[in-house]
Amino acid sequence: MMFCSLFYTAKNYGFLHSCKQGFIYQQKFSLVNIKLKWVKDRTMDSVVTCQRDLKAAGILVSIIYSSPECCLPIYRLSRHRGQLGLPDDLKLATFVRRYPNIFVESSFLDSGGSPVPCFGLSREALKLRCKEVDIGIENQFELRDRLCKLLMLARDWMLPLQTIDQLKWDLGLPYDYQDSFIRNHPEIFSFVRLPDDRVGLKLLFWDDKLAVSELEKNASLQQEDQDIKSGTFRFPISFTRGFGLKRKSMEWLKEWQKLPYTSPYTNASHLDTRTDVSEKRVVGVFHELLHLTLHKQTERKNVSNLRRPLGLPQKFTKAFERHPGIFYISKKNDTQTVVLREAYNGGELVRSHPLVKIREEFANLLKKGLLDRSRGVYKKSMEDKWLE
Template identity: 70%
Template sequence: MAQCLLFNRAGQFGFVYRYKKGFDYQQKCGLVNVKLKWAKDRALDGVVAGERDVRAACILVSMISSTRQCRLPIYHLSHRRGQLGLPHDLKLSTFVRRYPSVFHESYVFDSGGTRVPCIGLAPEALELHGEELNVFEENQMDIINRLRKLLMLTREWTLPLQTIDQLKWDLGLPYDYHASLIPYHPELFSLVNLPDDRVGLKLLSWDDELAVSELEKNAALQQNEEDMKNGCLAFPIGFTRGFGLKRKCMDWLKEWQRLPYTSPYTDASHLDPRTDVSEKRIVGVFHELLHLTIQKKTERKNVSNLRMPLALPQKFTKVFERHPGIFYLSKKNDTQTVVLREAYDRQKLLQRHPLVEIRERFASMLRKGLLDRSRGLYKTSEDSDLEHERLNDVYDDEMSDNQCISEEESYCDLLSKYDSDEPIHDPR
């Protein structure tokens, strides 16, 4: 288990920092040039591993279940491939066939009399999706408040829908929240046209009760009264077992923890972006943002385009590297995923949202289907398998020849709306 360095009145997090230097003095101090090394954390890597397939499968289930017959031709699904986050070299038919416990293949005839592969859902997958819809309904206010708090973090209480779409899985929003959630709360949300011709979601009213960060909520139980009075709240910190922290880094970290804490819900325009005080505010913003997610993690690329809405300076995602005791950057799934360390005890999520259980059951269903398929339990006959393979590959090739170029262009157009100040993969 990670060794914890920090605060708890009962001694859980170690030591407490008790003095505060003047705010003006701290504002004059520039960023300290300290870089802590990245160390692999197998437990947190395990939290991230497999997430991509679970997310893609859940999105496909939502797409298919929204149709009248609960099945869709594979070319309809291929049009929405960009939403799944699957590798570009992985055929959609290959992914679907990998999990026969969730997806069933069948065929329909198009207007020209050609057999077209169709993807339907297994009864168990439909049943579990129904339970997921019930969880959405029972926790609707919690989900709405997460969205409200996200918008309250922004400068104008507004975010483009594309940005929210990138975060909706992590926030626990329904796949079709545009239609199933937003229109039913006109007193809270409004769709607006942004200057760049995109559509944005605007929060219509501020709620002081929501404008309290998770760190502030926990401060009364975990921190020293004098620190609370002075506004010097410290973040819980833990490192991977065996992580070596040099003395100068330890001294800098102690001093940094003593700096004033600026709530992510308050205006920080007065802070000099070249100081450690400003950096602590940035850490506070992402600390709160990750707490808004139901599994306390998100891909780095999902937040790299939030600089303007959150009023952050250039190179703001560098805080993930500078503070490995607060954030862990997993490199699983050919991307970088930011995980909030304090939210996990090894691989155990300490605060479990009801949606987490649904996703874990989906993951279990995927694993079972993959295992049963490897045992040949889903195999009917060699001829049938060859016919399935031939038809799907032919259809995939037709899609590749006729539609992949346009799909890639549309996918690139979508990604162009997420222009970032940071690359997805930082050079090491």
């Protein structure tokens, strides 16, 4: 009996060992066909839910604040609608009127005698915007470095302005960064004409000090000494409660973590895009990109046109689905938002940038505005004003 037991154990070990060796071979020379299911995570969804309105309101506040009279007619605000990310069927005036504790409405008569709605800022919103401007000035060099690192991820150190425009809110850049930010650093950035005739932004020099990924930076805290020496950095992983991994998937993931890590700041043209080693590099690129954002999240569509500039393979965003322990895809707000799991402890960021804290104050103001409006607070105050 003992002999049989030992024989069975050895046989079972041999099977598992063969499986393991098979995975290692496949991962180095092919892309292992593993599919992991998407599982809803209410906590992760909660960090995305308010972002759409916050972004739209934040950009509008910035635009109004920058105007000479701190008040703009609705048709002037509508010119910036493309930046706001609001649903096509939602009128801009309707959105602005949701938050009377932020946007103060007035009007003037046009040449035909019709009233034209105008919007300024409430005292609370004005106060918060002033704080935000001060924080932006205090952190301008740190924000500059974020933009430098983004460009360093790209081939030839340049990206189309259209691509940067999609990420500017996430990176903490001003809505008018081309004029108010880039022109303050002519020794670092330059506007260039791209081969497809679009305008791009180019980084003028490489900075080795910035060419260190977040994963490498935290290696001494998160990695084992053996992994650091071998260069096989492991990504922090956590799953939604109740998420179950099959044994085969667990073995694959364990061996995938042991594959060589290629820094997103190094040339990876030598990698075969049909291998797990190449996929680990893709994961590393987006792990770094999400770390460059303030909220450690961005809409999936914002990265869809990064394939060529970042030298990524076809269908590169599939990496988000294959690695739900690193990335969470939220389907809130009628879009898909990619969130970096390790950046959150529950529904809170592990480390909050000063600009995030200001945005949280704006978010609280938005919630208060909706609540007070539903209670009829502003309707009553307007009636009192008319009675006066």
